[in-house]
Amino acid sequence: MKIATFNINGIKARAQALPAWLDDAQPDVVLLQEIKSVDEAFPRDIFEDRGYNVETHGQKGFNGVAILSKLPLEDVRRGLPGDDSDEQARWIEATVVGTRALRVCGLYLPNGNPAPGPKYDYKLAWMERLRHRARDLLASEEPALMAGDYNIIPQPEDAARPEAWHKDALFLPQSRAAYWRIVNLGFTDAFRACQPAPGHYSFWDYQAGAWNRNDGIRIDHLLLTPQAADLLRDCRIDAEIRGYEKPSDHVPVWIDLDI
């Protein structure tokens, strides 16, 4: 089973590039971030015509997450637990019903800049809520994953120019500590498990020719529970589509699970 995460930076702006990638890559499940659309305006037909079930958790203007799945989806839940006053659409989860059930969680973790400030406080608070959900997910002892745009550069080797990010919310020690506090509960970073080498990125800024200079960062991650990690066959980044027509600033990261 091929499962991808992809921050598309607006469904309207990606109405060509996203289907083109789907037709080429043929993922079974896709976790989308930054759909920047309300549920009613999401172009479900594009995906249903290709055999995907579609579940969205959108909001007007920005944020918004979705799940596409060729297999049935059950027990869909929207919103990260822990703060009923949080109205930002950054979390959706569901069970993919195949030969064996797989719980998939799609997330768009807050950027947090500028740090310090209220946006950074929100990021750290959101990560603490994420830690609680992660802990419960591990306790289930089922194959499960949390995948999406984490807005975290885990290690210096995950940035082409780590020195440029030292004061950034994506790389501050406090941000990385919060990320590792979650991973170290018992998750496997699927990409690092398959590819130990530095120099692999999932985001390149639109500005200053970042793609042409390969000035990237790796911030889109798939974290697997032990029961899912046991099924991991491969993990790759489809970097080449960053150079295609009207790309997102992120590219897809995907895993192949033996399920």
Place this chain on the structure above:
DNA sequence: ATGCCTCCCCGAGGGAGA
């Protein structure tokens, strides 16, 4: 680089992103 693009809101220029 406290921002060189791009996306969204709308129907001008500002917020947000990373």
